[in-house]
Amino acid sequence: MKKKVLKIGIGLFVVLLLIDVIASFYFYSLAISRGQKDFLSGNKDLEVSAETMNVLLEGGWRDWVANQEFELMEMTSRDGLLLQGYFLEAKEPTNKLVIAAHGYLGRGSDMGLYGQHYYEELGYHFFTADSRGHGRSEGDYYGFGWPDRLDYVDWINLLVEKLGADTEIILHGLSMGAATVLMTAGEELPDNVKVVVADSPYTSVQDLFSYQIKRMFNLPPFPFIHSTSLVTKAKAGYSFTEASTLKQVKKIDVPVLYITGDADTFVPTEMTHELYENTKSEAEIVTFEGANHGESFVMDEERYVEVINTFLNEHLESN
Numbered sequence: 001m002k003k004k005v006l007k008i009g010i011g012l013f014v015v016l017l018l019i020d021v022i023a024s025f026y027f028y029s030l031a032i033s034r035g036q037k038d039f040l041s042g043n044k045d046l047e048v049s050a051e052t053m054n055v056l057l058e059g060g061w062r063d064w065v066a067n068q069e070f071e072l073m074e075m076t077s078r079d080g081l082l083l084q085g086y087f088l089e090a091k092e093p094t095n096k097l098v099i100a101a102h103g104y105l106g107r108g109s110d111m112g113l114y115g116q117h118y119y120e121e122l123g124y125h126f127f128t129a130d131s132r133g134h135g136r137s138e139g140d141y142y143g144f145g146w147p148d149r150l151d152y153v154d155w156i157n158l159l160v161e162k163l164g165a166d167t168e169i170i171l172h173g174l175s176m177g178a179a180t181v182l183m184t185a186g187e188e189l190p191d192n193v194k195v196v197v198a199d200s201p202y203t204s205v206q207d208l209f210s211y212q213i214k215r216m217f218n219l220p221p222f223p224f225i226h227s228t229s230l231v232t233k234a235k236a237g238y239s240f241t242e243a244s245t246l247k248q249v250k251k252i253d254v255p256v257l258y259i260t261g262d263a264d265t266f267v268p269t270e271m272t273h274e275l276y277e278n279t280k281s282e283a284e285i286v287t288f289e290g291a292n293h294g295e296s297f298v299m300d301e302e303r304y305v306e307v308i309n310t311f312l313n314e315h316l317e318s319n
Helices: 002-032 050-058 060-067 108-121 146-163 176-185 205-217 221-236 245-249 269-278 301-315
Strands: 071-076 082-088 096-101 125-130 168-174 193-199 256-261 283-288
Touching (some): 060 108, 082 108, 108 125, 108 301, 146 168, 205 221, 269 283, 283 301
Parallel strands (some): 096 125, 168 193, 193 256
Antiparallel strands (some): 071 082, 082 125
């Protein structure tokens, strides 16, 4: 009888283990591996107003991006990927530069939504890049900010070399890009980096996926997220636990402006508040009422711009 129970137990364990292994590779393919992500289509957590969608898809900022003569910059990452960056020199001499990081499944040109203001109204240089796995950059996986942080450290150093030692840099990121610039700011950076603007960041990849697997698939984080993290470590070189924005903000030395929408259910607003509360440097958090994920700028551009301008005026040497 005991042997029979033991065999049944072992059999169940093997079956569950096989299910977990299969699920891990499935979730890696679903979220991490480069490619089209149909599971986001129709996701209620990403629903925005028709007006917002119209601006995002067909707004005048897209015409602005298309009409600019961006200088193509290339860089080889520390692990051998060819990355593409796009630099727009300011119309008048300036030592101010914005480096903008896009969100998941996006590309550098998407950050023209914010770049138009920095370039046209503030007169700054503007730089953006296709993060690894996105756009025209190489990479067969999405890094969710962790391997990307070192790419952005290298972009920063490259741009300081290009523009001069007196360059003052603003890092501005959206969603995955917000986590990316925060992770970047937690590294050792040149003094040229003065300010970080983080719009809708997550605390860690582990936290984000644990939240999403429950919300989207009604599954518990354990064991699926943990085993998928092991697959990601093997195939992409990073684990979900090490990809922690929260750990990085505890090392940041420059002022951080956090922006979030109180109706964000894709990356919960609480994550931004947790980051704000744990940031080592001076930080400010601004919440936009009724804004879903990454929707704050489009919903209230006037206030968004005012918040950014005020923060820059307070923290840049001469603006």
